[in-house]
Amino acid sequence: MYDVVIAGGGPAGSSAASYLRLKNRRVLLLERERFPRFHLGESLLPFGIDLFRELGVFEEIDRRYIHKPGARFLHEESGASFTFYFDRAIDPGRPYAYQVPRADFDKLLLDNSGRLGAEVRQETTVRKVIRHTDRVEVVARGSDGTEYAVEASMFVDATGRDALLATELGLKVPDGGITTNVACFTHFENALRQEGSDEGNFTGILFDGGWWWFIPFKGNITSVGVVFEKEYTMARRGKTPQELFEGAVAEQREIKKILAHATRVRPIDTTGNWSYRSKCFHGDRYLIVGDAAAFIDPLFSTGVLMAMAGGKFAAEAIDTALTAGDFRSDRFADYQERCLAGADLFKKLVHEFYGEDLRRLLIHSGDNPTMVSIIVSLLAGDVYKKAVWQSAVSAGFSQFADLSRVPGQRRVRTIRQNKDAAK
Ligand SMILES: Cc1cc2nc3c(=O)[nH]c(=O)nc-3n(C[C@H](O)[C@H](O)[C@H](O)COP(=O)(O)OP(=O)(O)OC[C@H]3O[C@@H](n4cnc5c(N)ncnc54)[C@H](O)[C@@H]3O)c2cc1C
DSSP states (O other): OEEEEEEOOSHHHHHHHHHHHHTTOOEEEEOSSOSSOOOSOOBOOTTHHHHHHHHTOHHHHHHHSEEEOEEEEEETTTOOEEEEEGGGSSSTTOOOEEEOOHHHHHHHHHHHHHHTTOEEEOSOEEEEEEEOSSOEEEEEEOTTSOEEEEEEEEEEEOOGGGOHHHHHTTOEEEOTTOOEEEEEEEEEESOOOOOGGGGGOEEEEEETTEEEEEEEOSSSEEEEEEEEEHHHHHTTTTOOHHHHHHHHHHHOHHHHHHHTTOEEOSOOEEEEOOOEEESOSEETTEEEOGGGTEEOOGGGOOHHHHHHHHHHHHHHHHHHHHHHTOOOGGGGHHHHHHHHHHHHHHHHHHHHHHHSSHHHHHHSOTTOHHHHHHHHHHHHTOOSSOOHHHHHHHTOGGGGSOGGGSSSTTTTSOHHHHHHHHO
């Protein structure tokens, strides 16, 4: 009998396991794949550094990965650009983050859970979770195909976008405010980079049809992906991911420049339908963590921080429940509130981008230092401790600028915004 069984060994599951081990709890983590395995989500946020320190992996991470001092947003059609440097955040104590190949990063975190004393079984898939009044029974299938059951006081669902429990219990609700639906992605060797200390910057290129990411790793590999607006993909129905990706490269000047001397080193892959939230993150004897609980459009690289912070909050809630011997759903309401405090700020940022005015402010905000500091603070992941500026975000970005005077108004809009404006 374990204190906790965790399904999924990504950043959410491994963080939950490690924090529980730091509290001396008996933990079994079951992971379907054998690590290292490829994963999306390669650009991290500065506030993750606090968690790396707590988990004892900061030095190793700092040694292995390139520093990311800022996020540059560039507008394809006009060529305008702006870089948000993390040292301009309201709390400027973390002036950089990291760009990480996730195969390596996730393995580092999972190995650390093992080092801290969690029992980790890879190539083991959780098939079913049966909640009894006095325990939870988890049915798993090992690498040899044998099914067996393990028992624990609590279960943590950290299965990522598979969302084991939220799917089974019908809790998943899509986020209707998001207008993109497909990403195509790959890795390139020798893509053009910024120079000097800017080399590790994230670059997001906004175009009339979606946005690109460029995430440079230490060495000469760069992760390149494109996220398409629904209208863009619908107008090209029937095309393969490779045709969509290569077609978009051929149409765009900035991308062609960056990839002029680059060689693709991975197949072009695709994923879609990402923005959702589980109606509830907890029940009797279980918690849902990370992507399994909620997924926000990836534009601002928020997923890994939310997954790891969620893993930490889950471990704290479970530790208290184990001490009290009480595992009823109600006592975990605080856990969900802590997760949502951060997720809702990120969601606001993303909704403002897709639905309102943030898209052009990202490019043209240089003359408004207050707005820059606030956006940088969000982009850095400063969302889990209460701060006065956060209430300003909830009220919307339009209060910081006379939007009618921001240049490039029409051209920085999305296809849908242009259509709406033309009506
Ligand atoms: C297009 C795109 C771009 C993104 N870019 C970024 C970015 O730049 N920065 C960022 O921070 N985030 C980004 N993300 C988000 C990021 O990938 C996720 O938020 C993050 O990986 C969530 O971690 P997790 O541990 O919750 O889930 P995951 O990392 O998905 O881990 C879940 C694990 O559970 C395992 N699993 C699944 N089902 C079972 C089962 N039944 N039994 C056992 N194991 C199981 C899986 O094998 C997997 O290893 C991006 C996402 C997308 C789609």
